[in-house]
């Protein structure tokens with residue numbers, strides 16, 4: 001019995017230590033060195049599939065960029081209308097972006113027949129590449145962020161977004177555009193909350209080359225507030241998800257080569 005108590009106390013101590021590291025040491029962000037490190041203001045385009053992807057998965061990166069004065073744009077490929085409440089979810093995205101300090105005029109949400117929320121229908125990757133090209137040109141975007149090939153949860157829409165971006169990169173004439181994908185972690189790492197920062201820092205540090213960076217969330221509370229704006233999604237299991245998800249506390253980003261067409 002006492003050994004169980006010891007284990008539980010140890011877990012609590014490591015959890016608290018991890019939160020302390022996030023809240024008090026993230027300003028230095030040594031693991032993020034080299035990720036937009038020049039001080040030059042960047043025009044960033046975050047491409048997501050559904051309203052709430054930005055708060056649930058990408059908020060450590062958004063907070064990092066906003067606090068350094070970069071210009072963040074969001075392109076959300078659907079209204080999240082799988083349950084017929086796309087209009088409500090659209091408003092929720094704008095409210096969450098207000099919390100995250102992303103100007104609303106920089107948030108674009110599509111409601112296109114080729115990009116409807118749900119399983120079973122492939123999204124039109126060629127059309128997506130054209131839409132991204134338009135966004136990149138009209139906002140002078142020089143950095144793109146999106147899902148990786150697995151898309152964090154394995155949702156087919158997330159994966160289609162990744163492939164749409166790869167399609168764009170294979171066709172665009174703007175070869176110097178920096179593109180980063182959010183690395184999907186395994187299920188164990190996904191639900192150990194702030195504890196995952198140690199594994200993320202280790203993997204980013206020991207990755208060969210300098211094309212992987214780990215960003216700690218400087219404002220986890222803001223991420224909670226942003227997610228709570230998605231009221232239609234803010235049910236008990238998502239509250240638990242946001243509390244225990246490592247994506248609330250840390251993002252590890254990997255550079256996608258411009259000739260990557262996987």
Ligand SMILES: [Zn+2]
Nearest residue numbers: 049050053155
């Ligand atoms: Zn999603």
